[in-house]
Amino acid sequence: MDFQVVVLAGGFSKNLVPLVSKEVPKALLPVANQPVILYVLELLDQNDLKYAIVVVEGESAALLISSWISINFVDRLHVEVIAVPEDVGTAGALRAIDHRLTAKDILVMSGDLVTEIPPGAVAATHRRHDAVVTAMLCPVPVSGLSESGSSSGKEKSKKTSRYNIVSLDPTKQFLLHIAAGAEVDKDVRAQKSILRAVGMMEIRSDLIDTHMYAFKRSALQDVLNQKENFQSLRRDVLPYLVRSQLRSELLSNGVQSDENSNGQDGPPDSKIVLSQLLANSSTPNFHDIYALGLAGSAPMRKTHKCCVYVANKSNYCSRMNTIQAFTDINRDVVGEASHLSGYTFSAQNNIIHPSAVLGSKTTVGPQCMLGEGSQMGDKSSVKKSVIGRHCRIGSNVKIVNSVVMNHVSIADGCSIQGSIICSNVQIQERAVLKDCQVGAGFVVSAGGEYKGEALAKKEKF
């Protein structure tokens, strides 16, 4: 097996309170009425990657996810769910399953990724360059993130911290710099030694790190073992690898030595490179200069390559790691990225389950979804929203730009806008919710009016 796939599914993500609950870890939060992890697993299936390790934080979450996967993907994928302690971080999770990593390269994906970009493209780039790490980057969608409904002024000041700041070489193949954890909000600092080697770089703030990485296993394990304080792949491991690419501290096993079969015929002849240096011409690859040994001596310095795969702008790619993202992705998957949902849309550009019941003069607009066994009373309307299974919705109810999960009851005369209603919530008559999140099982009393609030039962995680 060449590539081993590891899906990091997280646990009960704090960012997503009150959407997550004891029964619903992050990986099982619905996107168009299907758990978000389904999208990653489907992607693997479609790309003929039949084996995967799903790493979950916490035993109870692991049990929930494991049972869901075994029901839904039986006979399709060989998935092994492994529980790791909570809050170990992405690097900690990989460290915990270290003994399970055996393939030459490891493809790490975030379990909250909703995309159509084939992982094979990342793997191919990784292999072609014999890289230590290859990250998949995706251009910021023109609409998507920016028109997410929140105030635009705030958006602008936050812009640079929300997107990643990365530097690429002019050919857009190599990753030269990525802001590490603490640096994200500071000045942008480009390493001169790397700039010297490559001559020119491009600092970009319009690319999103999709958290899909291909790692050379031996290198990944070296870093995880040597740097015990590294917690996060994105904030610690990746910046470290990028920073040290011209003076690699990785152990030599596997990094340079093994398998030179795929086009790379050994280290470049040092004399040739030296003559190129003296001729002041550029070398075929900037890493070679530093890996140069003089007059047949051992190489001065080891180098390793950090690559990127920049996805095409037309591809959909988003991660469900915030409440805003949850709303956005649900909207997109029944809207502009509807091909990802796997559903067939009606002529009205929506999906109403055959078992759903609509009262008279009730309308369900385009880019909406109404799940199995849900019922709606008279004169209600649903616009740009997703409604789950077995919900009971009364008359004269308005639901706009919202996500309603399963078994929710909404009484007559309610108005719900820009909100997320979790499973088993009861909303009594004439309640008005705007930009709210209502946690599972909560009861919104009659006539209540809420704006921009998170409503949840007191539940300790």
Added chain:
Amino acid sequence: MVAKKKSRGGTVGEDAGEGLSRAPLQAILLADSFSTLFRPITLERPKVLLPLVNAPMIEYTLAWLESAGVKEVFVFCCAHSKQVIEYLENSDWLNQPNFSVSTIKHAATSAGHALRLIYDKDVIRGDFVLVTGNTVSDMPLTEALKEHKERKKRDSNVVMTMVIKQSKPSPVTDQSRLGTEELFMAIDPETKELLYYGTSKADTTLALDRTVLLDRSSISPHNDMQDCYIDICSPVVLSLFADNFDYQHLRLPFVQDLLVDDLMGYKIFTHEMHHSSYAARVDNYRSYDTISKEIIQRWTYPLVPKLIGSGTTIGKHSQVSNSVIGENCVIGSNVSVDGCYIWNNVNIEDGCRLKQAIVCDGVTIKSGAVLEAGAVISFNVIIGQNFVVPAYSNVSLLQQPVSQGSYDEMEELVSDLRIQEAGGAGYIWPVGEGEWRHSMAPISSDRLVEIIKSATDELDILDSGNESDDGEDDYAYFEKEVEATFLRAVHENVEQDHIIVEVDSLRFANNLASTDCAGALFYAMMKYAVDTSAGEALFKITHGVIEKWEKLFKWYLLSLDEEIEVILKFEEMCLESTKEYASLFPKILRLLYEKGILQEDAILRWESEKEHADESDKVFVKKAEKFLQGLEKKKIGGR
């Protein structure tokens, strides 16, 4: 002389004139580079008149300006101004029909000073081209001018368009092919706005304010660009120089200041020259060599000069390769000349061997003598029979000038070596440490190996420090650099002005305040005093050091803040690094006061700042109690 293809020059000029603006295009040509890299030659002749492939450098610059459509040139003459003016008067340049050349003569001390003087003359009426008289180019200016004008129309804050050219420095020596330091720039790839400009090696990273990424999605840092020192300037550039007396050079700190200061919002843009054009500046011997070779290879067509001047004779069995020889030279037999520039009226006797050398007018090299690679033989020197001039040597009839005031007993001054044996005449100047960097001789492969090795080590040290990268580190690094700069000043007779420029560029590179400069310089001085005193008579030596560097030090004491910083620094030193001073604290404090370095207000404010501090923090206030009381009394008495 330089042969030109007139037709081409003419058409370019008309285009530029008609399409862009009615006012005739003006240019400022600085006929002095305000550097000493061409010494000893420039002690006797200005750089712009030195022959470059048998034509004075200024010829290339003027010919190019004329062909590029410039109508009026102001030649600013400074060093050896008489020679420059005389040369121009004897040339055709002063009476061309559509190209007016006039001279401005003044003993300016820096390029900044020169621009201030030109500003006062009030002769510049619109956008102008700013170049130095050692520029060789065939680049048409039309496009760069057009871009500049269009940008200016949209944004009145556009002050300058800087011409750059792609050229990657050697990855080993970090030097360009012209022997200049590597340059780091950051450019907006879309608008071509310049966002960062720096040559400093001080920092391992190139820091860009994160706000620059707010309204653009990408920025391109470059290490593969060469500054051509051809600028298209708005008139406001002159007034900026006029307003800021600390702008001495055309680049630093001027450019950095403009880029950092968002108060005025001035912007600088870059124009990347088309690769088919040529532009380079003769800054040092290496670029002299590089550019000469490129002229010979006709990169600069239509500028095509002669390789061997008229009246020159070469004897039997002599070999001349890769060289340029001027007029009326006599070269004997069995002579080998390789990669050399031999100017006019040079006499080389039989059997001499010359390699990668510059030989100025009137030199005589007696039989059997050898010039090793990188030698520079200035005017009228005589090299004796069978004498071997060592590599990188500068030989002149004049002694190396000792800059006034910097003579110091403690330092070992390497003196010039007089060569008289075997009929020679001249002095061999001591070889400077970095001479190989910009010498004519190529860098030896031993040296390259050494550099690669040390670069590897350096990288390791720097990067490990980088992990805990924060303000403290920046300052610690800065302090070390200032100390090194100061020590160089002490040991190598560097002029105070140069120290100021160096310290300033360090300061900008590290983004520190002027108070930090004062503190760091003070630290450097005091540390130097301790290190040289060897425990004895510390006060006396400190007194001497302070006295000697008083002027330099005062330069950085702009206000009370800097003075207080100095006292605080002193206190810190007494406590930590140099406890030797602890007992002398009040005495030296009094000394600084008496010298007028610290004002009483600063000292008293320091005292009052300490009033509520911990007891342990007041040790030195107590020590100086008597002196402080005296000051206070005086202050009250004075009122």
